[in-house]
Amino acid sequence: MTDKPKLLIYEEHTFKVGDDTFIDSTTENNNTVVFEDNCETGYFYAIDRNNGLQMLDGLHIYNVANITDKQDPCTLKILWTEDLTKAFLSINNYYHAVFDFKNKAGYCRNAFPNPNSTWTKIQERKLTDTLIEELARD
Template structure:
């Protein structure tokens, strides 16, 4: 994924799956994403903070009970494209989700949940290697 250059790391930290975690990343243009582990599930959110906090879209990342290596520290990175219109969630150097603020789309590895609300303009939310490659060529 290059989108006019490269991905820029805005957040890079260690966390433990299954422990209460809240990590936000705010782009200079006002776009905001949040990763949350509530001790049962991991979710990635697109958020609007213009008037309080409003969730625009949510992407399921994992169920803690189903993660094999949950007892090991994990590395989370939130990366943005140079134009700050796409945010990428990487855990242990694996892309799990992408929010595209320009096209109002969210993608994750299991495509869950189905789009709810009126922010997301797409139906197929499944993040595939082909989709990542497509973004890389834009």
């Protein structure tokens, strides 16, 4: 028997890539993430809600022009670990990004952009399936 980590779905929405989309998720401890598709790119942001909605970090998810099936609806989920310190972005049941508020880290599949020096405490931002399992378990 495997002990699968429990992730809690805080947001679940259907959207189309390339449509103006803004989905936020705030936990009880005020950790906040936002997914935004501005019709050109998709980004996932970590937000400091206690400091006037300051953006802490941003992760590139996709360029709309590179998505071949953008006419099809997508299911977006924002999931949090039980301790509410890590947020996972899932689109069509595939994890694209994770923010770890406790360790001040952000990871995405293409590791873009480079980490900023004010909040992010890690240099390697590449999200892998192995890292997802580790982050969900911690």
